[in-house]
Amino acid sequence: MLNLPSLSTCIKFMQDFFISNIFKKFVLQRIGHHSTLQDTMGTVKRDIRIANKEKRKKVFAEMKHKLNKERHEMRRERAKEEAKNPELKEKRLAENVPDTIEAKRVYDETIAQEMEGEDEFKEYFEEGKPPKVLITTSKRARGQAYDFADLLYDIIPGSEFKKRVGDFTMTQIAKMCAERDYTDLVVINEDKKKVNGLTFIHLPEGPTMYFSVSSLKMPKEIKGHGRSTTHIPELILNNFSTRLGKTVGRLFQSMFPQQPEFVGRQVVTLHNQRDWIFFRRHRYVFKNEERVGLQELGPQFTLRLRRLQRGIRGEVEWEHRSAMDKDKKKFHL
Template identity: 30%
Template structure:
């Protein structure tokens, strides 16, 4: 069983590496095609292969490989399992219960003395699609790890300004409808990657669902908000926050699962402590052409 999982994981990582190479080539093709169509000078680093790239752009060369990570998305509802770090505080336990209500078809597991590898093996055996691990520091929730099963990816987030449901005034009861999702300001390559990871934690909602979950990016901090809406007698829409709410910031994406994090390759990592960190543009969003 262990050898089979290792072999399947290696095959998956190899396919992903081929897809990444193909994606980079396709970006070069589209760049050359764009500059030729606009009658502009081709960038220096692409001039050597410009003719071949232009011919491939005209006759195909699109990325057509199937992404195995979310191949069953939409066909079956996701099954999410949530747990905490060991010896959680009372506040982290409450936060775990509220996060369990956030995701339809989710289950929570008391961590106890279970090892992460055993938890992941049990999740894989029961066809769990995503595993979420919540962390804390001195009683305050400050970390979340989202691991997609069975092969990854695994996204790491820091949490800040966590507000529980009981701290939201007049929050009412938690709706069990499948929520509509709003992703705002996540239009860069990294933002789209995180959007893919987060949106597949939720099942496909019905059209008449009145529950809304928002992930809004501002200065590379993703604000998580949870609302329901209703219409009054005059037809005006009223939003009601039902919590919880917090801010998320990604700092690492691994290609594999959390139980083999040290052995897996890093897809993206936040580099804050470098001389050029302040000069770098925002990671999760890119300016529009109109701006």
């Protein structure tokens, strides 16, 4: 005959069961941090969250402050050790190489090739002809295009600005500029009252390049920006390695005089990264004999090459297409 528990024993068991569950629920709601609970069936991880928003923010801020403090302390100790033994720093930097898309770049055969064929920039690089640049806009341009034209006029030494009038095509304007001994023509394109493109035509024989413009930030939008002077700036070109990239770099280089005025401490940087060209302009600020800083002059904008044509808007030699962006490790500049 089976020995069944008495009614009082069953009632007591049910009371203990419900009380224990209520207690666990209370703990899950009230405990102030994440923890791990153990039970008789093994290790069970339960996410215990802070219900109160202000308490949660306070705990997170304390945790973040503690981690930052530990990190800064670790860096100070490491700096002391590396100051005593410089080889430790060299070893750390050699091992700490980030795994980037640039490091996995698909090899381009034109990187190692020398420039062949007729050189359109021969007058500048071999004969030393000084640049003479004309800046204009697209038809019926508005305010931002003219503001941007003023900035380009300030950036490019020896440039001139002419307002776009009449129904002359870009090809006709380029031919008239070549007859007047201009070396380059820059056309600012505007759409819906915003600058969205730049066309560069090297005269008299091309090439013609069209770039899209994005992320335009005027100097007045840059906090702590400086004012430029009339000194000829230095020009820094970064990461133009392929044949196409070198052609683009030579185009930019041909618009600036070959002898910068270092006394002005101004520098124009065109940095190519993953076929995006970032434009920045700075001034060196010497704080003492050992320390130097940078003051940004502005503007900031990003270029992307969309089309390269032979001559003055002639045969298309290279054009960007959406299918080219499928392989994230292949770059063209």
